[in-house]
Amino acid sequence: MAASNSDxxxxxxxxxxxxxxxxxxxxxxxxxxALNMGQGFPDRDGPESVVESAVEALRTGRNQYAPGIGVPExxxxxxxxxxxxxxxxxDPDSQVLVTTGATEGIAAALLALVDPGDEVVVLEPFYDSYxxxxxxxxxxxxxxxxxxxxxxxxxxxxRGAVSDRTRLILLNSPHNPTGTVLTxxxxxxxxxxxxxxxxxxxxxxxxxxxxxxxHEHVPLATLPGMFERTVSISSAGKTxxxxxxxxxxxxxxxxxxxxxESAKQWLTFCSGSPLQPAIAHALNHEAGYYDGLARELExxxxxxxxxxGVLDVDVFKPQGTYFVTTDVRRYGYRDGLxxxxxxxxxxxxxxxxxxxxxDDAEEGRxxxxxxxxxxxxxxxxxIRRLAAAELGA
Ligand code: PMP
Ligand code: GLN
Numbered sequence: 001m002a003a004s005n006s007d008x009x010x011x012x013x014x015x016x017x018x019x020x021x022x023x024x025x026x027x028x029x030x031x032x033x034a035l036n037m038g039q040g041f042p043d044r045d046g047p048e049s050v051v052e053s054a055v056e057a058l059r060t061g062r063n064q065y066a067p068g069i070g071v072p073e074x075x076x077x078x079x080x081x082x083x084x085x086x087x088x089x090x091d092p093d094s095q096v097l098v099t100t101g102a103t104e105g106i107a108a109a110l111l112a113l114v115d116p117g118d119e120v121v122v123l124e125p126f127y128d129s130y131x132x133x134x135x136x137x138x139x140x141x142x143x144x145x146x147x148x149x150x151x152x153x154x155x156x157x158x159r160g161a162v163s164d165r166t167r168l169i170l171l172n173s174p175h176n177p178t179g180t181v182l183t184x185x186x187x188x189x190x191x192x193x194x195x196x197x198x199x200x201x202x203x204x205x206x207x208x209x210x211x212x213x214x215h216e217h218v219p220l221a222t223l224p225g226m227f228e229r230t231v232s233i234s235s236a237g238k239t240x241x242x243x244x245x246x247x248x249x250x251x252x253x254x255x256x257x258x259x260x261e262s263a264k265q266w267l268t269f270c271s272g273s274p275l276q277p278a279i280a281h282a283l284n285h286e287a288g289y290y291d292g293l294a295r296e297l298e299x300x301x302x303x304x305x306x307x308x309g310v311l312d313v314d315v316f317k318p319q320g321t322y323f324v325t326t327d328v329r330r331y332g333y334r335d336g337l338x339x340x341x342x343x344x345x346x347x348x349x350x351x352x353x354x355x356x357x358x359d360d361a362e363e364g365r366x367x368x369x370x371x372x373x374x375x376x377x378x379x380x381x382x383i384r385r386l387a388a389a390e391l392g393a
Contacts, residue, residue: 013135013136013138014132014135014136016135017131017132017135018356020128020129021128021352021353021356022038022039022040022128022352025038025039025340025350025351025352026038026039026350028341028344028350029344029350032344032345032348032350033348034343034344034347034348034349034350035348035349035350035374035378035381035382035385036350036371036374037349037350037351037370037371037372037374037378037379037382038340038350038351038352038369038370038371039352039371040176040238040243040321040322040323040371040373041243041244041371041373042241042243042322042373042374043373043374043375043378044241044375045241045242046240046241046242046282046286046289047240047282047286047289049281049282049285049286050240050242050278050279050281050282050286051278053277053278053281053282054274054275054277054278057273057274057275057276057277057278058274062273062274062276062277063273063274064273065269065270065273066098066270066271066272066273066276067270068261068264068265068269068270069093069096069097069098069261070096070097070098070249070270070271070276071098071273071276071277071280072092072093073276073277073280074098074247074249074276074277074279074280074283075092075093075096075098076092076280077279077280077281077283077284078090078092078096078098078249078251078283079091079092079095079096079251080283080284081283082251084287085208086219086221086222087222088219088221088222088227088251090251091254094254094257094258095251095252095253095254095257096249096250096251096257097249097250097251097257097260097261097264098247098248098249098270098271098276099233099247099248099249099250099260099264099271100246100247100248100267100268100271100272101235101237101246101247101248102204102206102233102234102235102237102248103129103246103248104246104248104264104267104268104271105233105235105248105249105250105260105264106129106130106133106170106202106204106233107129107133107136107263107267108250108260108261108263108264108267109202109231109233109250109259109260109263110133110134110136110137110139110168110170110202111133111136111137111263111267112259112260112262112263113167113168113200113202113231113256113259113260114134114137114138114139114167114168115137115138115139115167116137116138116139117138117139117140117165118138118139118140118165118166118167118168119139119140119141119142119163119165119166119167120134120139120140120141120142120166120167120168120169120170121142121144121158121161121162121166121168121169121170121199122134122141122142122143122144122169122170123143123144123145123146123153123170123171123172123175124143124144124145124146124357124358124359124360124363125145125146125177125178125354125357125358125364125367126141126143126172126357126358127172127176127177127204127357128356128357130170130172134170139167139168140165141359142161142162142163142166143161143359143360144157144158144161145157145358145360145363146175146178146180147363148314148316148325148327148363148367149314149316151175151178151179151180151316152180152186153180153182153186153189153190155186155189158189158190158193159193162193162197162199166197166199167199167200168199168200168201168202169190169193169194169199169200169201169202170201170202170204171190171201171202171203171204171220172203172204172205173187173203173204173205173217173320174205174207174208174210174211174217174318174319174320174321175320175321176206176207176321176323177321177323177325177352177354177357177369178316178318178323178325179316179317179318179319179320179321179323179324179325180318180319180320181211181215181216181217181319181320182218183218184216184218187218187220187223188223190220191220191223191224191225191226194226194229195225195226195229198229199229200229200230200231200256201220201226201229201230201231202230202231202233203219203220203221203230203231203232203233204233205217205219205232205233205234206233206234206235206237206238206239206248207238207320207321207322208234208239209238209239209290209291209293209294210238210239210290210293210294210297210320210321210322211294211319211320212294212297212298212301212318212319212320213298213319215319215320217320219232220232221251221252227252227253228253229253229256230252230256231250231251231252231256231257231260232250232251232252233248233249233250234248234249234251235247235248235249236248236279236282236283238322239282239290240279240282240286240289240290241293241373242275242279245272245275245278245279246271246272247271247272247275247276247279248271297322297372297373300322300372300373300374300376300379301317301318301322301324301372303372303376303379303380303383304324304370304372304379304382304383305317305324307379307382307383307386307387308324308326308370308383308386310387311326311386311387311391312330312331313326313327313328313330313331314326314327322371322372322373323369323370323371323372324369324370324372325354325367325368325369325370326367326368326370327366327367327368328366328367328368328391329365329366331391331392331393332392332393333366333393334365334393335353335355335365335366336353336354336355336364336365336366336367336368337353337355337356338393339353339368339391339393340352340353340368342393343391346389346390346391347385347386347388347389347391348385348389349382349385349386351368351369351370352368352369352370352371353367353368353369354367354368354369355367370382
Protein backbone atom coordinates (compact mmCIF):
# COMPACT_ATOMS: atom_id res chain seq x y z
CA MET A 1 0.00 0.00 0.00
CA ALA A 2 1.05 3.57 -0.48
CA ALA A 3 1.37 6.24 2.16
CA SER A 4 -0.93 6.16 5.15
CA ASN A 5 -1.81 8.70 7.85
CA SER A 6 -0.35 6.61 10.61
CA ASP A 7 3.21 6.84 9.31
CA UNK A 8 4.95 9.40 11.52
CA UNK A 9 7.88 9.67 9.19
CA UNK A 10 5.78 10.68 6.23
CA UNK A 11 6.37 14.20 4.96
CA UNK A 12 3.41 16.55 5.25
CA UNK A 13 3.16 16.80 1.49
CA UNK A 14 1.97 13.18 1.36
CA UNK A 15 -0.08 13.10 4.52
CA UNK A 16 -3.70 12.12 4.09
CA UNK A 17 -3.31 11.12 0.45
CA UNK A 18 -4.71 7.59 0.16
CA UNK A 19 -3.01 4.93 -1.95
CA UNK A 20 -4.26 4.88 -5.52
CA UNK A 21 -7.59 3.12 -5.87
CA UNK A 22 -6.43 1.56 -9.15
CA UNK A 23 -3.69 -0.47 -7.44
CA UNK A 24 -6.06 -1.45 -4.65
CA UNK A 25 -8.80 -2.70 -6.94
CA UNK A 26 -6.45 -4.45 -9.39
CA UNK A 27 -4.79 -6.24 -6.46
CA UNK A 28 -8.28 -7.28 -5.32
CA UNK A 29 -8.96 -8.70 -8.80
CA UNK A 30 -5.71 -10.69 -8.73
CA UNK A 31 -6.33 -11.92 -5.19
CA UNK A 32 -9.88 -13.08 -5.87
CA UNK A 33 -9.45 -14.16 -9.51
CA ALA A 34 -12.29 -11.79 -10.45
CA LEU A 35 -12.67 -10.16 -13.89
CA ASN A 36 -10.97 -6.78 -13.78
CA MET A 37 -13.47 -4.25 -15.13
CA GLY A 38 -11.91 -1.58 -12.94
CA GLN A 39 -8.51 -0.22 -13.90
CA GLY A 40 -8.40 1.30 -17.35
CA PHE A 41 -5.99 -0.81 -19.35
CA PRO A 42 -6.85 -2.82 -22.46
CA ASP A 43 -6.30 -6.55 -22.38
CA ARG A 44 -5.07 -6.52 -25.98
CA ASP A 45 -1.81 -4.71 -26.88
CA GLY A 46 -1.54 -2.04 -29.56
CA PRO A 47 -0.17 -2.42 -33.12
CA GLU A 48 2.43 -5.06 -33.86
CA SER A 49 4.44 -2.64 -36.01
CA VAL A 50 4.95 -0.44 -32.96
CA VAL A 51 6.22 -3.38 -30.90
CA GLU A 52 8.57 -4.26 -33.79
CA SER A 53 9.80 -0.70 -33.88
CA ALA A 54 10.60 -0.85 -30.15
CA VAL A 55 12.39 -4.19 -30.60
CA GLU A 56 14.46 -2.68 -33.39
CA ALA A 57 15.32 0.30 -31.18
CA LEU A 58 16.38 -2.08 -28.40
CA ARG A 59 18.58 -3.99 -30.86
CA THR A 60 20.14 -1.01 -32.56
CA GLY A 61 21.66 0.81 -29.65
CA ARG A 62 18.88 3.17 -28.57
CA ASN A 63 19.39 2.11 -24.97
CA GLN A 64 21.20 4.99 -23.32
CA TYR A 65 19.77 8.25 -22.01
CA ALA A 66 17.59 10.12 -24.46
CA PRO A 67 17.76 13.91 -24.55
CA GLY A 68 15.74 15.21 -21.56
CA ILE A 69 13.15 16.80 -23.82
CA GLY A 70 12.72 13.61 -25.86
CA VAL A 71 14.24 12.11 -29.02
CA PRO A 72 13.94 14.40 -32.08
CA GLU A 73 11.85 12.00 -34.16
CA UNK A 74 9.22 11.67 -31.45
CA UNK A 75 9.04 15.42 -30.87
CA UNK A 76 8.59 15.91 -34.63
CA UNK A 77 5.91 13.21 -34.75
CA UNK A 78 4.02 14.84 -31.86
CA UNK A 79 4.20 18.23 -33.58
CA UNK A 80 2.98 16.67 -36.86
CA UNK A 81 0.09 14.98 -35.00
CA UNK A 82 -1.01 18.29 -33.46
CA UNK A 83 -0.83 19.95 -36.88
CA UNK A 84 -2.69 17.18 -38.69
CA UNK A 85 -5.52 16.78 -36.20
CA UNK A 86 -5.96 20.26 -34.80
CA UNK A 87 -4.07 22.72 -36.99
CA UNK A 88 -1.75 23.57 -34.08
CA UNK A 89 1.74 24.50 -35.30
CA UNK A 90 4.54 23.62 -32.88
CA ASP A 91 8.29 24.00 -32.96
CA PRO A 92 9.41 20.45 -32.02
CA ASP A 93 12.58 21.82 -30.40
CA SER A 94 10.97 24.25 -27.97
CA GLN A 95 7.23 23.58 -27.75
CA VAL A 96 7.16 19.80 -27.25
CA LEU A 97 8.37 17.85 -24.22
CA VAL A 98 8.31 14.06 -23.92
CA THR A 99 7.30 12.85 -20.45
CA THR A 100 7.05 9.56 -18.61
CA GLY A 101 3.36 9.16 -19.30
CA ALA A 102 0.80 11.89 -18.90
CA THR A 103 1.21 11.32 -15.17
CA GLU A 104 4.68 12.83 -15.15
CA GLY A 105 3.61 15.66 -17.45
CA ILE A 106 0.84 16.61 -15.03
CA ALA A 107 3.13 16.26 -12.02
CA ALA A 108 5.90 18.34 -13.60
CA ALA A 109 3.46 21.02 -14.74
CA LEU A 110 1.94 21.36 -11.27
CA LEU A 111 5.35 21.45 -9.60
CA ALA A 112 6.53 24.02 -12.13
CA LEU A 113 3.52 26.32 -12.12
CA VAL A 114 1.94 26.15 -8.64
CA ASP A 115 3.38 27.74 -5.48
CA PRO A 116 2.39 26.75 -1.95
CA GLY A 117 -1.00 28.29 -1.15
CA ASP A 118 -1.99 28.77 -4.78
CA GLU A 119 -5.41 27.52 -5.76
CA VAL A 120 -6.01 25.11 -8.60
CA VAL A 121 -9.50 24.97 -10.06
CA VAL A 122 -10.14 21.39 -11.12
CA LEU A 123 -13.07 19.37 -12.45
CA GLU A 124 -14.58 16.96 -9.92
CA PRO A 125 -14.65 13.94 -10.06
CA PHE A 126 -10.85 14.20 -10.36
CA TYR A 127 -8.40 11.73 -11.84
CA ASP A 128 -6.65 10.60 -8.68
CA SER A 129 -3.13 11.81 -9.46
CA TYR A 130 -4.41 15.41 -9.68
CA UNK A 131 -5.35 15.64 -6.02
CA UNK A 132 -2.12 13.98 -4.92
CA UNK A 133 0.04 16.23 -7.09
CA UNK A 134 -1.77 19.46 -6.25
CA UNK A 135 -1.12 18.66 -2.58
CA UNK A 136 2.52 17.71 -3.24
CA UNK A 137 2.99 21.04 -4.99
CA UNK A 138 1.53 22.78 -1.92
CA UNK A 139 -1.54 23.89 -3.85
CA UNK A 140 -5.17 23.94 -2.76
CA UNK A 141 -7.81 22.35 -4.96
CA UNK A 142 -11.03 24.15 -5.78
CA UNK A 143 -13.39 21.61 -7.32
CA UNK A 144 -15.97 22.36 -9.97
CA UNK A 145 -18.32 19.41 -9.92
CA UNK A 146 -19.73 17.69 -13.00
CA UNK A 147 -23.05 16.45 -11.62
CA UNK A 148 -25.15 13.45 -12.60
CA UNK A 149 -27.08 12.73 -14.72
CA UNK A 150 -25.50 14.87 -17.46
CA UNK A 151 -22.09 15.70 -15.95
CA UNK A 152 -21.99 19.05 -17.76
CA UNK A 153 -19.75 21.96 -16.78
CA UNK A 154 -21.63 24.53 -14.69
CA UNK A 155 -20.06 27.77 -15.84
CA UNK A 156 -21.38 29.71 -12.82
CA UNK A 157 -19.76 27.18 -10.55
CA UNK A 158 -16.52 27.58 -12.49
CA ARG A 159 -16.65 31.36 -12.14
CA GLY A 160 -17.45 30.98 -8.43
CA ALA A 161 -14.43 28.72 -7.89
CA VAL A 162 -11.95 31.27 -9.25
CA SER A 163 -10.48 33.75 -6.77
CA ASP A 164 -7.49 36.08 -6.41
CA ARG A 165 -5.50 33.07 -5.28
CA THR A 166 -6.25 30.94 -8.36
CA ARG A 167 -3.09 30.11 -10.27
CA LEU A 168 -4.23 27.46 -12.69
CA ILE A 169 -7.23 25.61 -14.11
CA LEU A 170 -6.74 21.87 -14.55
CA LEU A 171 -9.09 20.54 -17.19
CA ASN A 172 -9.68 16.99 -18.37
CA SER A 173 -11.67 16.29 -21.52
CA PRO A 174 -12.65 13.64 -22.55
CA HIS A 175 -13.20 13.31 -18.84
CA ASN A 176 -12.29 10.33 -16.67
CA PRO A 177 -14.43 8.96 -15.00
CA THR A 178 -17.66 10.57 -16.29
CA GLY A 179 -16.99 10.26 -20.04
CA THR A 180 -18.01 13.89 -20.59
CA VAL A 181 -16.54 15.52 -23.69
CA LEU A 182 -16.60 19.27 -23.14
CA THR A 183 -18.35 21.13 -25.95
CA UNK A 184 -16.83 24.02 -27.82
CA UNK A 185 -19.17 26.39 -25.99
CA UNK A 186 -18.19 24.98 -22.57
CA UNK A 187 -14.53 25.36 -23.56
CA UNK A 188 -15.19 28.94 -24.67
CA UNK A 189 -16.48 29.67 -21.17
CA UNK A 190 -13.32 28.19 -19.66
CA UNK A 191 -11.27 30.31 -22.07
CA UNK A 192 -13.19 33.47 -21.08
CA UNK A 193 -12.51 32.81 -17.40
CA UNK A 194 -8.83 32.04 -18.04
CA UNK A 195 -8.32 35.21 -20.07
CA UNK A 196 -10.24 37.41 -17.62
CA UNK A 197 -8.17 36.18 -14.67
CA UNK A 198 -4.92 35.70 -16.57
CA UNK A 199 -4.74 32.00 -15.70
CA UNK A 200 -2.76 29.15 -17.16
CA UNK A 201 -4.81 26.08 -18.10
CA UNK A 202 -3.38 22.58 -17.92
CA UNK A 203 -5.43 20.28 -20.16
CA UNK A 204 -5.31 16.51 -19.82
CA UNK A 205 -6.31 15.11 -23.22
CA UNK A 206 -5.18 11.49 -22.92
CA UNK A 207 -8.54 10.26 -24.31
CA UNK A 208 -8.42 12.70 -27.25
CA UNK A 209 -9.04 9.95 -29.81
CA UNK A 210 -11.55 7.91 -27.81
CA UNK A 211 -14.68 9.92 -28.56
CA UNK A 212 -18.01 8.46 -29.72
CA UNK A 213 -21.11 9.26 -31.76
CA UNK A 214 -20.83 12.74 -33.20
CA HIS A 215 -18.96 14.22 -30.27
CA GLU A 216 -15.75 16.04 -31.06
CA HIS A 217 -12.63 16.59 -29.01
CA VAL A 218 -11.67 20.25 -29.19
CA PRO A 219 -8.26 21.12 -27.70
CA LEU A 220 -8.60 24.25 -25.59
CA ALA A 221 -5.35 25.52 -27.15
CA THR A 222 -7.17 25.98 -30.49
CA LEU A 223 -9.51 28.65 -29.08
CA PRO A 224 -8.60 32.28 -29.73
CA GLY A 225 -5.89 33.55 -27.41
CA MET A 226 -5.61 30.23 -25.58
CA PHE A 227 -2.47 28.68 -27.05
CA GLU A 228 -0.34 31.18 -25.14
CA ARG A 229 -1.76 30.13 -21.77
CA THR A 230 -2.36 26.39 -22.23
CA VAL A 231 -0.19 23.39 -21.47
CA SER A 232 -1.69 20.37 -23.27
CA ILE A 233 -0.91 16.91 -21.99
CA SER A 234 -1.43 13.63 -23.80
CA SER A 235 -0.01 10.14 -23.91
CA ALA A 236 0.47 7.08 -26.08
CA GLY A 237 -0.98 4.85 -23.35
CA LYS A 238 -4.66 5.07 -24.26
CA THR A 239 -4.28 6.10 -27.91
CA UNK A 240 -2.15 3.11 -28.87
CA UNK A 241 -3.02 0.63 -26.09
CA UNK A 242 0.43 0.65 -24.54
CA UNK A 243 -0.44 1.86 -21.06
CA UNK A 244 2.68 0.25 -19.59
CA UNK A 245 5.09 2.13 -21.83
CA UNK A 246 4.50 5.43 -20.07
CA UNK A 247 5.34 7.71 -22.96
CA UNK A 248 3.47 11.00 -22.80
CA UNK A 249 3.98 14.60 -23.84
CA UNK A 250 3.38 18.21 -22.92
CA UNK A 251 2.96 20.83 -25.64
CA UNK A 252 2.36 24.56 -25.60
CA UNK A 253 4.13 27.89 -25.80
CA UNK A 254 7.88 27.89 -25.33
CA UNK A 255 7.92 29.49 -21.83
CA UNK A 256 5.33 27.12 -20.38
CA UNK A 257 6.90 24.02 -21.91
CA UNK A 258 10.26 25.20 -20.62
CA UNK A 259 8.76 25.54 -17.14
CA UNK A 260 7.44 21.97 -17.28
CA GLU A 261 10.82 20.78 -18.54
CA SER A 262 12.53 22.56 -15.63
CA ALA A 263 10.64 20.27 -13.24
CA LYS A 264 10.71 17.14 -15.43
CA GLN A 265 14.52 17.15 -15.66
CA TRP A 266 14.71 16.59 -11.89
CA LEU A 267 11.98 13.96 -11.76
CA THR A 268 13.20 11.47 -14.36
CA PHE A 269 15.71 13.45 -16.45
CA CYS A 270 14.50 11.60 -19.55
CA SER A 271 11.86 9.04 -20.50
CA GLY A 272 12.37 5.46 -21.81
CA SER A 273 14.73 5.79 -24.80
CA PRO A 274 13.84 2.79 -27.01
CA LEU A 275 10.11 3.34 -26.66
CA GLN A 276 10.29 6.87 -28.01
CA PRO A 277 11.15 6.04 -31.66
CA ALA A 278 8.46 3.36 -31.52
CA ILE A 279 5.83 5.91 -30.49
CA ALA A 280 7.12 8.23 -33.22
CA HIS A 281 6.43 5.38 -35.64
CA ALA A 282 2.96 4.91 -34.11
CA LEU A 283 2.05 8.59 -34.48
CA ASN A 284 3.37 8.75 -38.03
CA HIS A 285 2.04 5.44 -39.36
CA GLU A 286 -0.69 4.01 -37.17
CA ALA A 287 -3.38 6.69 -37.12
CA GLY A 288 -5.79 4.05 -38.43
CA TYR A 289 -5.29 2.12 -35.22
CA TYR A 290 -6.96 4.64 -32.93
CA ASP A 291 -9.80 5.31 -35.35
CA GLY A 292 -10.51 1.57 -35.39
CA LEU A 293 -10.10 1.37 -31.62
CA ALA A 294 -12.67 4.12 -31.11
CA ARG A 295 -15.19 2.35 -33.37
CA GLU A 296 -14.66 -0.91 -31.47
CA LEU A 297 -14.92 0.82 -28.11
CA GLU A 298 -18.15 2.52 -29.12
CA UNK A 299 -19.74 -0.89 -29.67
CA UNK A 300 -18.33 -2.16 -26.38
CA UNK A 301 -19.67 0.92 -24.61
CA UNK A 302 -23.13 0.22 -26.00
CA UNK A 303 -22.96 -3.44 -25.01
CA UNK A 304 -21.77 -2.73 -21.48
CA UNK A 305 -24.35 0.04 -20.99
CA UNK A 306 -27.06 -2.34 -22.21
CA UNK A 307 -25.79 -5.13 -19.93
CA UNK A 308 -25.60 -2.86 -16.89
CA GLY A 309 -28.98 -1.37 -17.81
CA VAL A 310 -30.81 -4.64 -17.17
CA LEU A 311 -29.49 -4.55 -13.60
CA ASP A 312 -31.30 -2.19 -11.33
CA VAL A 313 -28.82 0.67 -11.70
CA ASP A 314 -28.77 4.09 -13.35
CA VAL A 315 -26.30 3.98 -16.23
CA PHE A 316 -24.66 7.20 -17.45
CA LYS A 317 -23.58 6.67 -21.04
CA PRO A 318 -20.18 8.24 -21.75
CA GLN A 319 -19.37 10.39 -24.80
CA GLY A 320 -15.67 9.53 -24.65
CA THR A 321 -13.00 7.59 -22.64
CA TYR A 322 -13.48 3.91 -21.92
CA PHE A 323 -15.42 4.14 -18.69
CA VAL A 324 -19.07 4.04 -17.82
CA THR A 325 -20.51 5.21 -14.51
CA THR A 326 -23.47 3.70 -12.70
CA ASP A 327 -25.33 4.64 -9.53
CA VAL A 328 -25.73 1.52 -7.38
CA ARG A 329 -27.73 2.90 -4.47
CA ARG A 330 -30.78 0.71 -5.19
CA TYR A 331 -28.84 -2.31 -4.00
CA GLY A 332 -29.00 -0.97 -0.47
CA TYR A 333 -25.29 -0.41 0.08
CA ARG A 334 -24.25 2.57 2.14
CA ASP A 335 -21.72 3.37 -0.50
CA GLY A 336 -20.07 2.28 -3.74
CA LEU A 337 -16.89 1.19 -1.98
CA UNK A 338 -18.82 -1.35 0.04
CA UNK A 339 -20.52 -2.49 -3.16
CA UNK A 340 -17.19 -2.83 -4.96
CA UNK A 341 -15.59 -4.71 -2.08
CA UNK A 342 -18.48 -7.21 -2.08
CA UNK A 343 -18.54 -7.53 -5.88
CA UNK A 344 -15.70 -10.08 -6.36
CA UNK A 345 -17.38 -12.54 -4.01
CA UNK A 346 -20.92 -11.81 -5.19
CA UNK A 347 -20.24 -11.67 -8.92
CA UNK A 348 -16.56 -12.41 -9.63
CA UNK A 349 -16.10 -8.89 -11.02
CA UNK A 350 -14.05 -5.86 -9.95
CA UNK A 351 -15.14 -2.25 -10.57
CA UNK A 352 -13.92 1.11 -9.23
CA UNK A 353 -15.78 3.03 -6.50
CA UNK A 354 -15.92 6.56 -7.90
CA UNK A 355 -16.01 8.16 -4.46
CA UNK A 356 -12.20 8.02 -4.61
CA UNK A 357 -12.49 10.81 -7.20
CA UNK A 358 -14.72 13.16 -5.19
CA ASP A 359 -14.50 15.66 -2.33
CA ASP A 360 -18.29 15.95 -2.44
CA ALA A 361 -19.19 12.74 -0.62
CA GLU A 362 -22.90 12.93 -1.49
CA GLU A 363 -22.20 13.27 -5.20
CA GLY A 364 -19.64 10.45 -5.29
CA ARG A 365 -20.86 7.99 -2.68
CA UNK A 366 -23.01 5.70 -4.81
CA UNK A 367 -21.20 5.88 -8.09
CA UNK A 368 -19.23 2.98 -9.54
CA UNK A 369 -17.00 3.07 -12.64
CA UNK A 370 -16.70 0.18 -15.11
CA UNK A 371 -14.07 -0.12 -17.85
CA UNK A 372 -15.02 -1.38 -21.33
CA UNK A 373 -11.51 -1.46 -22.86
CA UNK A 374 -11.58 -5.23 -22.41
CA UNK A 375 -12.02 -8.06 -24.89
CA UNK A 376 -15.60 -8.73 -26.01
CA UNK A 377 -15.74 -12.12 -24.29
CA UNK A 378 -14.57 -10.51 -21.03
CA UNK A 379 -17.33 -7.91 -21.24
CA UNK A 380 -19.90 -10.60 -22.07
CA UNK A 381 -18.73 -12.75 -19.19
CA UNK A 382 -18.80 -9.75 -16.83
CA ILE A 383 -22.37 -8.94 -17.88
CA ARG A 384 -23.38 -12.58 -17.49
CA ARG A 385 -21.90 -12.81 -14.01
CA LEU A 386 -23.50 -9.55 -12.88
CA ALA A 387 -26.91 -10.60 -14.22
CA ALA A 388 -26.66 -13.96 -12.41
CA ALA A 389 -25.42 -12.51 -9.10
CA GLU A 390 -27.34 -11.58 -5.98
CA LEU A 391 -26.09 -8.04 -5.65
CA GLY A 392 -28.16 -6.66 -2.77
CA ALA A 393 -26.58 -5.64 0.55
N1 PMP B 1 -5.02 11.33 -17.04
C1 PMP B 1 -6.13 10.58 -17.13
C2 PMP B 1 -7.45 11.25 -17.15
C3 PMP B 1 -6.03 9.19 -17.17
O1 PMP B 1 -7.13 8.44 -17.20
C4 PMP B 1 -4.76 8.59 -17.14
C5 PMP B 1 -4.61 7.11 -17.26
N2 PMP B 1 -4.26 6.85 -18.60
C6 PMP B 1 -3.64 9.42 -17.05
C7 PMP B 1 -3.80 10.76 -17.00
C8 PMP B 1 -2.26 8.84 -16.96
O2 PMP B 1 -1.74 8.60 -18.20
P1 PMP B 1 -0.33 7.84 -18.36
O3 PMP B 1 -0.60 6.39 -18.16
O4 PMP B 1 0.12 8.19 -19.73
O5 PMP B 1 0.59 8.38 -17.31
N1 GLN C 1 -6.00 5.78 -16.12
C1 GLN C 1 -6.33 4.48 -15.61
C2 GLN C 1 -7.74 4.48 -15.05
O1 GLN C 1 -8.32 5.51 -14.90
C3 GLN C 1 -5.44 3.99 -14.51
C4 GLN C 1 -4.04 4.44 -14.53
C5 GLN C 1 -3.41 4.09 -13.21
O2 GLN C 1 -3.68 3.04 -12.67
N2 GLN C 1 -2.66 4.99 -12.69
O3 GLN C 1 -8.22 3.43 -14.73
